[in-house]
Amino acid sequence: MEHSNRMKPVKKGRIGLYTIGLAAYWSQFPGLRERLTNYGEFLKKRMSEYGDVFYYGLVDTEAEGRRAGEWFNAQNVDLIFCHSATYSTSSTVLPIHQLCSAPVVILNLQPAARIHYELTTTGEWLAHCGACPVPEIANAFSRAGISFRVINGLLGLEQTPSISVTNEETKDRWEAKRAWQHIEEWIQAAAVRRTLRHSRFGFLGNTYSGMLDMYSDFAMIQAEIGLHVEMLEMCDLDRMLREVTEAEVKKIRMDIEDMFAISGDSPSDPIAKKPTDEQLEWSCRVAAAQEKLVRHYDLDALTYYYHGASGNPYEKLQAGFIVGHSLLTAKGIPCAGEGDLKTAIAMKICDSLGIGGSYSEIVVVDYEDETILLGHDGPFHMAISEGKPILRGMGLYHGKQGTGVSVEAKVKKGPVTTVNLTQTGEGKLKMIFSEGESTNGPTMKIGNTQTPVKFRQHPDEYMERWFMEAPTHHCALAIGHHARLLQKVAQLMSIKQVTL
Structure with missing residues (x-):
């Protein structure tokens, strides 16, 4: 990769x-x-x-x-x-x-x-x-x-x-x-x-309100893993936005046109449209600011989420996040949405090993194919994409504020591994690994990342076993079968681990 x-x-x-x-x-x-x-x-x-x-x-x-x-x-x-x-x-x-x-x-x-x-x-x-x-x-x-x-x-x-x-x-x-x-x-x-012990993880904004599994004890994470968490505010990013030049916007636009396919309107979902020039230009401008933020604070990874008062300027700023955070992820700075710091760590582990690590959760089960679709509304790790990722304009972000451009993509067909980092009731970290196969099964055209994965067990059996391990509901999706390697990572960091 x-x-x-x-x-x-x-x-x-x-x-x-x-x-x-x-x-x-x-x-x-x-x-x-x-x-x-x-x-x-x-x-x-x-x-x-x-x-x-x-x-x-x-x-x-x-x-x-x-x-x-x-x-x-x-x-x-x-x-x-x-x-x-x-x-x-x-x-x-x-x-x-x-x-x-x-x-x-x-x-x-x-x-x-x-x-x-x-x-x-x-x-x-x-x-x-x-x-x-x-x-x-x-x-x-x-x-x-x-x-x-x-x-x-x-x-x-x-x-x-x-x-x-x-x-x-x-x-x-x-x-x-x-x-x-x-x-x-x-x-x-x-x-x-x-x-990881020399990493600085940015935490921009806050965690999605009410997602209790994603709340993180920063002192515990530094104690167990050694990374530093840098607390960032939207005004930090807004300051970077004000410094963006037109040349930087143009450069990002060229990168986007090279790395992505620009969609037309979705044939099925009325909120998924062809991105407008205004949406693409704004995503490029925000992406340039995001890269400035990473360089200014010397970040190795980033997790983010913002949900402020309706109509405020930061709402528009966060609406342009997904494209830029996908670009950063492709450059070795994994980005996880909804303020999920633990999954950002899982993504950084995968990325450091050269196996990808795309931000995912369970989307839906296909009982006909016996697969589970894994994905999210962004960002995506483009280095492990099956073909060019697609950019779609979103009339709204479901469960979130604002509108903008989202990434629609799937992980390469073949062996995959999911990496989940969770926190136990005892306040310690735990890693959960699963190996499966990414298939060429169908996906929706709704502006989200989606990868059909066939695990070794029937979907119901797999989900029962996974749920009983009390995971964080997000995971990092990596290419290849790497449970044995990841077990060694967990052992070196003295983190409890389970392979399903």
């Missing part, structure tokens, strides 16, 4: 890596130490394709473990991989993670699929016994209250080291590919965690 001129880059995860061993081995088995650190260098090189990797090297004593823990703290790492290369005492490993609180994943990656039984010496065997200390380390971590994960499999080398007596070319074996898929996902998850 590509963005058009992403305004802010996704941060890379800072990844710690070290290799473990037993100091007593090095004088007993010449070449073993160098062999194991070479495996570690291979891991560093491969991991560097996905994040910024800080390789400490070999940790083979308790004292070295303490030095490594302090070093990882100095590198400000988001995640640490413990490369279990051979046997090591758990007392060597535990101090690292008592000193550095970054989450830890143990790598039990054997160099060869099978040792050469006839030729293998004790020194050769020790280069392949990385699984041996893992239960001991797991026990020590558990007793110390340190959370951990383990990846088992093959190392995935492209060629066999000269010191080896067996075949270590395992890059094409499924056990290596699976292990590296998990490694890549953990590094991606670390990047999301770092991106």
Whole structure:
């Protein structure tokens, strides 16, 4: 998935890596130490394709473990991989993670699929016994209250080291590919965690009155996720509007004509009309102001809603929101309507992973096709659109004030994942994931985004399970099946998660 001129880059995860061993081995088995650190260098090189990797090297004593823990703290790492290369005492490993609180994943990656039984010496065997200390380390971590994960499999080398007596070319074996898929996902998850912890989310206006599921505890969100919420007023945006130039309006108009199809009148809905030139010009002017607002306050995402007295100037201003917020979403600044901060976070998670994340809710069930239509009255993530999104003029925004231009679109046909972020009765965040298939089923021509999704369960069964998880009624709709990856994101942020 590509963005058009992403305004802010996704941060890379800072990844710690070290290799473990037993100091007593090095004088007993010449070449073993160098062999194991070479495996570690291979891991560093491969991991560097996905994040910024800080390789400490070999940790083979308790004292070295303490030095490594302090070093990882100095590198400000988001995640640490413990490369279990051979046997090591758990007392060597535990101090690292008592000193550095970054989450830890143990790598039990054997160099060869099978040792050469006839030729293998004790020194050769020790280069392949990385699984041996893992239960001991797991026990020590558990007793110390340190959370951990383990990846088992093959190392995935492209060629066999000269010191080896067996075949270590395992890059094409499924056990290596699976292990590296998990490694890549953990590094991606670390990047999301770092991106969120350095993010500024704008909250413009207020939450739609009475939508209790969307009310957010900003202190709780900063405590659990680390992002900052910047409270904004409509007068802030109005100030930006006054600074918009005609050249900026013209540039936005060119972007709109390039990225959208302009509709005629809806054949079915009398309030959905061809956008007028006046409506399009106003949407362009507001969009230019919205981009100024994002740049001025250095925002990474935005949630918004305004419902003031009828006929006031801000009512007209908010009527032009949807097009501009869709443009911002396409540029890596996800925007969620109705003041839904939690769904804006879910959208930012998806966008950071490069899988989209369009603002959605249940629209209607199609019992003939056994699909559920997911969508909203905007905004939309255009990078995951099936064809060009359509702009329609709206005679009114249902349940809201004002008139303007709305986006009608559907997500690409194929696998999709819904990402829901909700708040529990205990005041903690929870994530809910679902995988399904976007179909080519029919949609309405009413100026809303709509995507027919077929989940693994019948719609009634799916909705029953989803409703019982007490979700926020909005979700982020992403392309691809990514529940496993998103589970890692939740785990790194210590957020409870459920996959339906």
